[in-house]
Amino acid sequence: MDTALKSLPKVKGRKRRIWTRSQRKTADFYLFVSPWILGFLLLIVVPLIVAILASLTNYDGLSLNTIRWVGFSNYERALTNIDVDVKFSFTRTVMWGLLNLPTWLAISFGMALILNQNLKARGLFRTIYYIPSIVPLVAAMTAWKVMLDKNVGWLNGFLSLFWPGTAIGWLSEHALTGMTIVAVWTGLGTAMVIFLAGLQNIPDELVEAARIDGANGLQIFRFITLPLMTPVIFLQLIMGLIGVFQQLNLPLVLTQVGISRGAVPPRQIYLFMYHVYRQMFVSNRWGYGIALILIMFVVVSILTFIVFWTEKYWVYSDTQGEGD
Amino acid sequence: MNYVLRTRLQKRVGNFFSYLIMILVAITVLVPFAGLLLTSIKQDSEYIVWPIILFPEIPQWINYVNAFLLIPLSRVAVRTAVLGIVVSILVTFSSSLVGFAFARYKVKGSRFLFFLVVSLMIIPVIVILIPQFIIYSYLHLTNSYWPWIFNAIAGNSFFIFLFRQFFLSFPKELEDAAEVDGASPFRIYWQIFLPNAKPVIAAVMVFAFQGVWSDYFMPLILLNDDKTLLSVKLASGYVNPQGFSLTTISMAANVMYIIPLVILFFLAQKHIIRGVVTSGLKG
Numbered sequence: 001m002d003t004a005l006k007s008l009p010k011v012k013g014r015k016r017r018i019w020t021r022s023q024r025k026t027a028d029f030y031l032f033v034s035p036w037i038l039g040f041l042l043l044i045v046v047p048l049i050v051a052i053l054a055s056l057t058n059y060d061g062l063s064l065n066t067i068r069w070v071g072f073s074n075y076e077r078a079l080t081n082i083d084v085d086v087k088f089s090f091t092r093t094v095m096w097g098l099l100n101l102p103t104w105l106a107i108s109f110g111m112a113l114i115l116n117q118n119l120k121a122r123g124l125f126r127t128i129y130y131i132p133s134i135v136p137l138v139a140a141m142t143a144w145k146v147m148l149d150k151n152v153g154w155l156n157g158f159l160s161l162f163w164p165g166t167a168i169g170w171l172s173e174h175a176l177t178g179m180t181i182v183a184v185w186t187g188l189g190t191a192m193v194i195f196l197a198g199l200q201n202i203p204d205e206l207v208e209a210a211r212i213d214g215a216n217g218l219q220i221f222r223f224i225t226l227p228l229m230t231p232v233i234f235l236q237l238i239m240g241l242i243g244v245f246q247q248l249n250l251p252l253v254l255t256q257v258g259i260s261r262g263a264v265p266p267r268q269i270y271l272f273m274y275h276v277y278r279q280m281f282v283s284n285r286w287g288y289g290i291a292l293i294l295i296m297f298v299v300v301s302i303l304t305f306i307v308f309w310t311e312k313y314w315v316y317s318d319t320q321g322e323g324d
Numbered sequence: 325m326n327y328v329l330r331t332r333l334q335k336r337v338g339n340f341f342s343y344l345i346m347i348l349v350a351i352t353v354l355v356p357f358a359g360l361l362l363t364s365i366k367q368d369s370e371y372i373v374w375p376i377i378l379f380p381e382i383p384q385w386i387n388y389v390n391a392f393l394l395i396p397l398s399r400v401a402v403r404t405a406v407l408g409i410v411v412s413i414l415v416t417f418s419s420s421l422v423g424f425a426f427a428r429y430k431v432k433g434s435r436f437l438f439f440l441v442v443s444l445m446i447i448p449v450i451v452i453l454i455p456q457f458i459i460y461s462y463l464h465l466t467n468s469y470w471p472w473i474f475n476a477i478a479g480n481s482f483f484i485f486l487f488r489q490f491f492l493s494f495p496k497e498l499e500d501a502a503e504v505d506g507a508s509p510f511r512i513y514w515q516i517f518l519p520n521a522k523p524v525i526a527a528v529m530v531f532a533f534q535g536v537w538s539d540y541f542m543p544l545i546l547l548n549d550d551k552t553l554l555s556v557k558l559a560s561g562y563v564n565p566q567g568f569s570l571t572t573i574s575m576a577a578n579v580m581y582i583i584p585l586v587i588l589f590f591l592a593q594k595h596i597i598r599g600v601v602t603s604g605l606k607g
Contacts, residue, residue: 047455117342119339119343138538154376157375232604
């Protein structure tokens with residue numbers, strides 16, 4: 001090793017003679033990560049500063065000539081119920097999360113549990129469940145339009161076999177349910193594959209030992225499987241939570257593909273980010289829209305911190321247990 | 325004996341219900357695809373009738389031809405594919421380089437920077453995208469593909485993480501030997517690490533291509549109709565002169581829109597699933 005170091009200064013063009021090995025390593029490291037650091041500064045830090053500044057102006061997205069400082073009035077407008085749709089769309093987003101997150105997690109987890117058994121053809125089923133995850137949202141919405149349409153959709157057609165004349169507006173009055181169906185369909189594969197891998201990491205000896213001690217299936221699930229899976233559930237919950245609050249594509253694509261073009265989405269699925277989108281791209285209130293985005297960012301951060309804080313109460317950590 | 329028989333019976337019954345649920349869920353998952361396919365070969369008049377006609381009287385394969393004639397579908401598809409390929413090459417290159425640095429260098433600040441990389445995964449993308457859009461429009465870079473290129477060159481937290489996890493498992497002796505032989509750090513990355521990371525490269529390239537091919541929001545806000553990508557074009561292009569949707573033709577276009585992704589998935593299935601799992605278990 002030492003001889004290798006000493007031979008380095010002789011290499012032609014090396015002017016790093018005075019550098020120690022660790023300095024050289026540091027320089028190499030920062031050279032390697034420089035694309036990312038540049039990107040971080042120019043594509044994330046600068047935009048965030050621009051966002052904070054823009055939220056204090058009346059920027060209309062068209063011209064910088066008419067721009068002027070308006071102080072905190074955008075935030076005032078957002079938080080004092082002048083714009084009633086803020087509270088409304090926020091409530092809709094919370095409803096969306098309350099319906100979507102547990103449904104998605106429960107179904108994905110359930111299917112992972114079933115696939116984790118020693119059954120034939122489980123590879124085939126895993127592939128089938130994963131396929132919707134690779135379908136772009138525009139195509140998914142197009143396909144689900146055939147299923148969920150109020151008048152000629154297959155779902156209402158199926159329900160009409162039992163309750164003739166069913167005409168549920170899955171894409172209109174009951175869009176919250178309809179969009180949950182679409183979101184669970186597209187999200188099932190990813191979460192299920194992750195849960196399945198987590199389940200396969202649970203040591204067989206643990207389950208065997210419990211079985212020998214006389215534990216039944218439910219007890220094994222309650223006292224071994226579930227606790228050992230909490231770190232995986234925790235991570236999916238965090239990512240899901242962030243997804244819920246930035247959900248914009250679903251209502252946006254729904255109005256483009258599912259119902260008539262350019263329409264406002266049904267009130268049930270008038271989500272916060274969609275309201276923000278309209279403020280900017282329809283009403284040209286960019287300063288205000290960005291203030292709303294930053295408020296959402298703060299809310300999501302607080303919620304994430306709360307979930308992180310609850311971690312110690314319910315998430316299994318192998319530093320305190322007997323884990324491998 | 326009695327006990328053995330009973331557990332065996334329990335297992336049979338359990339398996340039966342497992343298969344029942346698996347099959348029912350599989351049908352639910354697949355039916356929308358069937359709906360899309362069948363509707364794509366119907367006439368619009370066959371689509372809007374009640375009670376539903378599952379199968380068209382005469383399959384309208386012409387819908388697949390019309391999908392190309394009504395909008396410049398092939399041109400938009402080529403454009404989207406080229407951008408997808410360029411982005412996936414660039415992002416694979418930058419992310420693997422950064423991931424290599426995080427896996428193999430423990431220097432001052434490297435831990436903090438990696439913490440930053442991981443925390444970026446939980447920042448809502450939209451918080452960054454909208455102000456980025458303002459900057460791009462100020463620099464007259466909207467209606468160009470530069471925003472995609474810049475984002476690709478900067479690398480992606482999720483991909484950096486995947487490469488780092490993979491490179492961590494490489495034996496230290498590998499690079500020590502190369503270093504003794506006088507290989508530069510970049511050569512160690514380029515000739516030893518990268519060629520041995522094919523599974524991650526495959527996964528990352530597919531994810532990146534899929535991202536460009538599927539994304540709706542970025543082309544919607546950044547590109548005009550003459551430069552837009554498939555997702556936006558498919559969502560808005562198929563209308564007749566009166567402004568009504570040409571539903572079944574757009575379904576045909578959407579079938580063709582999905583096919584490349586399905587092919588990619590089956591080519592790289594193992595690597596894709598491993599990529600998803602790595603990010604989901606340790607992220």
